[in-house]
Amino acid sequence: MLDKEGTSESLPEIAPHPITKIAALRSAKGEIYVFYQAQDLSVRVLVLVPGKGWTHQETLVLGSEEVLAGAALAAVAGGWSEARLFYITRQSTIGEVYQPEGGRWTRSKYLISLA
Structure with missing residues (x-):
């Protein structure tokens, strides 16, 4: 059951990709972020x-053209109240996106080559 703010105690129904990996983190405010790869290969997040x-919305974190299908995901809460997600790019590098508290998801300018 949804309340007037569009939230619920039950996990929202989603359509993850069959080979998705998930990652989760807990923010300094106690919010829980769950990241997964959707059917279209984009990476999305749900927040408790x-x-x-x-919250009953799937927030887009990465577009499908940015991440390798079935890529491992790793998430950490940063030191400045931000969430950080690491992933494998289609170019076989490790990519990173971060979200400052209350901000938008932003790609880091640093990439780590796996070759």
Whole structure:
């Protein structure tokens, strides 16, 4: 059941890709972020907000052209109240995106080559 803010205690129904990997983190505010690869190969995130429940929206973190299908995902909460997600790019590098508290997902300018 949704409340007036569009949140719920139950995990929203999603359509993940069959070979998706997931990653999760807990923010300094206690929010839980769950990252996964969707059917279109984009990476999306769901957020559990303490006292409110799961937000019923799948926020786009990475477009399908940016990430390798079935790529491993790793997430950490940063030192400045941000969320960081690491992933394998289609060019076989390790990519990173971050979201400052209340901000937009932004690609890091640093890439690590795997070759």
